[in-house]
Amino acid sequence: LGSVLRSASGEAERLTSLAEAAEASLGAEQEKLSDAVQRLAAAQESPEDTAEPATDRRDALALAAAQARQAEMDARLSLRSAQEQLSAVSGRAESLERAAVAERRARAAAAE
Numbered sequence: 001l002g003s004v005l006r007s008a009s010g011e012a013e014r015l016t017s018l019a020e021a022a023e024a025s026l027g028a029e030q031e032k033l034s035d036a037v038q039r040l041a042a043a044q045e046s047p048e049d050t051a052e053p054a055t056d057r058r059d060a061l062a063l064a065a066a067q068a069r070q071a072e073m074d075a076r077l078s079l080r081s082a083q084e085q086l087s088a089v090s091g092r093a094e095s096l097e098r099a100a101v102a103e104r105r106a107r108a109a110a111a112e
Contacts, residue, residue, distance in 0.1 A: 022079035
């Protein structure tokens, strides 16, 4: 029972670090998205040649914004998955701790 408890505690620590990494990644991806959106807005507002405006830059910025949104969504999903796994492992660890306490009490009662 002790080894299972140690294993669950280790898993909880691993998932906590994964959740922290996912949160950091989410922040970075949100910054990239914000930057891409600002660049897109600036590109759309800047006066271009009235004859035939080039759409290459706008298309590249739109693609960058779409990629940043996808990366943000992936980071959010990864974070949520890590949070759910952490919650499950924490619940399991608490259950194992309660079982260990109950087992110790039963052994102490049997020894008396």
